[in-house]
Amino acid sequence: MMNSSKPVKTTKRSFEIICALQELNGARISELTTYLDIPKSTIHRHLQTLEDLKLVVRDHGQYHVGLAFAALGRHARERKEFYQLAEPLVRDLAEDTGERVQLLVEEHGELVYVHRDVGQRAVSADSCVGKRMEIHTAACGKAILAEYPPKRAREFVRNHDFVEVTSNTVTNKELFIEMLEDVRERGYAFNREESIEGLNSVAVAVTHPTGQPLGALCVTGPSHRLKGKLFEEDLPDKLLGAANELELNIKYS
Numbered sequence: 001m002m003n004s005s006k007p008v009k010t011t012k013r014s015f016e017i018i019c020a021l022q023e024l025n026g027a028r029i030s031e032l033t034t035y036l037d038i039p040k041s042t043i044h045r046h047l048q049t050l051e052d053l054k055l056v057v058r059d060h061g062q063y064h065v066g067l068a069f070a071a072l073g074r075h076a077r078e079r080k081e082f083y084q085l086a087e088p089l090v091r092d093l094a095e096d097t098g099e100r101v102q103l104l105v106e107e108h109g110e111l112v113y114v115h116r117d118v119g120q121r122a123v124s125a126d127s128c129v130g131k132r133m134e135i136h137t138a139a140c141g142k143a144i145l146a147e148y149p150p151k152r153a154r155e156f157v158r159n160h161d162f163v164e165v166t167s168n169t170v171t172n173k174e175l176f177i178e179m180l181e182d183v184r185e186r187g188y189a190f191n192r193e194e195s196i197e198g199l200n201s202v203a204v205a206v207t208h209p210t211g212q213p214l215g216a217l218c219v220t221g222p223s224h225r226l227k228g229k230l231f232e233e234d235l236p237d238k239l240l241g242a243a244n245e246l247e248l249n250i251k252y253s
Contacts, residue, residue, distance in 0.1 A: 014050060016036060017032060029043050032047075089245065104215055105215035105216075140201070142180060143183060144205050170194060202231060217243055217246070
């Protein structure tokens, strides 16, 4: 019997090449060979197949990710009604707070950006839709994990690799579990420069009527601005209100 957990090497290699094209913002075969440490002939064969499938395009000898992924990404984001219901709330929160507002969901133990909008004062940051980030470093990650049943949350933490992203990243698992208990009690989570130095975030989970966490809304801004009463009271109140509205829309849609 075939072991279903064993990865198909050719599929894995093709996606390594696609991801490299994204990371490099396009590349020639020679550049991919160096970047991935894969033989030139192998890169060429995969690119030929991907080009035949219209998944990559070639422009003056340089390969790029094709627009087919735009349609796939749109489908992935719109396949759940929850994502569509959240979009106007994200936009309204960004306008109201003036900061960067995002909706993130958990997928394969990571956070994925689903919606993002910016207010007038928002700072630039690498948070494009579809981007993934470490779940333990983010306010949204803590907010989502705090909605898990305690036993499941502890199991997730026990098996998760707590990499240090900044000097403020919490990597002690016992301390992290205590933080989740605090989040569960108050209803919102903080990120104090744990994922990006100089940026703070506050987040609130959005749950299904069954209690299952669907994702989390968060407001992000510079640490010199997101502090004190604004950070610890005002923004959490706005997020709790928005999350409640979204949960009602989900329940009665």
